[in-house]
Amino acid sequence: IQLSALFHVRLVTIADNTELTDFVARLTSRSSLIIAVYGSRKSVGCQCGDHEELIDLIEAHDSQGARAWMERHLEEIEASLNFGGEESSAPDFKKIFAELSSRQQSPWR
Secondary structure, three states: OHHHHHHHHHHHHHHOOHHHHHHHHHHHHHHHHHHHHHOEOOEOOOOOOHHHHHHHHHHOOOHHHHHHHHHHHHHHHHHHOOOOOOOOOOOOHHHHHHHHHHOOOOOOO
């Protein structure tokens, strides 16, 4: 999940727009938390090889293809999340944040 988030942040740096990069960094941070809490081991966000296809579309200057790819990609991630879990099994955010803080500082900060 962290590597996927880092990929998205690094990708947007191509635009050389600090505000956009900061926005995507915050967005991927929040999205990563949602995926960690509501995803499964089978659906941790982006699939292996997904990003290569996007890079190929960008290199080919295929903006329509990249846009369609991104829409499909986001829909697949959303579909992989399970928001209908048991109410009694609320995520332990204290534990999640403790684990995150024990790891290396975020590479985009």
